[in-house]
Amino acid sequence: MSGARITVLLGGARAGKTSFAERLAGVGGEPVTYLATSPRIDGDLDLEARIARHRADRPATWSTVEEEIDLAGAIRAIDRGVIVIDCITTWVGNLMHHGHGEADVLACADDAVEASLARDGATIVVTNEVGLGIVPPSELGRAYRDALGRVNQRWVSASERALLIVAGRALPLHEPDELA
Template structure:
């Protein structure tokens, strides 16, 4: 069941493991918002990666044709500032892909980028739905870059989750409203 949107539902976070249905749930929330939708795709197109192109195409086919799509692999905060308004639902898919595009940033630059995003979200009007992956439920990655990704994504999702209401966990094809079931840290 999809809850009606309220003034507290300005930011929504949908998180979960790979192939759990989180993007479909976020798309359903956007469709049911009654607002015009801007879909922000954070992936980079790679013409040499056929499997990745197929994944992107699956997402494109599911989206209604009237949704505006923006490809934003890096400049997320600036794009959000430029497009949000009270009559728009923005769907960002996904935070993990966005982070991967910025993984080579040093810690200081990453903290600035993350801080800019949080400041932007605190000022946002309209509805913003984020899709984020959960990567920290498995083994510790064997390589430093994998650990860096996992740690940064965990902190990013936690920060976005702290200012979102509701926060959904999608796993095993089921949706849990963590805002109703859990307590914030």
């Protein structure tokens, strides 16, 4: 999987995005770096268990980089191989939690996309589609949904391949104009 290629795996929670990303990353035998965006939250035992499960599921030969905010910087620091970013959904939430407005979130996303495109290796991006359900009842929830939707569009627009993962199955996403 060499070359500056981006693959985006988009879908709902527990749809199989991460396991598919991990299978894709391991196909070419290149070094893999797992770029985890989840923060550690004191006292959240469920989150700790999830992080431990994710680590146990990955091959011991893979590197792990944990970065909650500076995604572009983390991408630039990884000099070779495949990167699995898991996940954009959490990263956008982190930015908003730390006071970043939508314009800043989009600028950070553009920077991360550019960093991925500038690499020699492949980047596999995991993200959630949160805009298919009901309208969030809070202003913050709506702002988050809207920002994440726009961030996802930026990643998919830059990608070589984008797949919607539903119940462990993948559907390719096409440019709407290709289907007109």
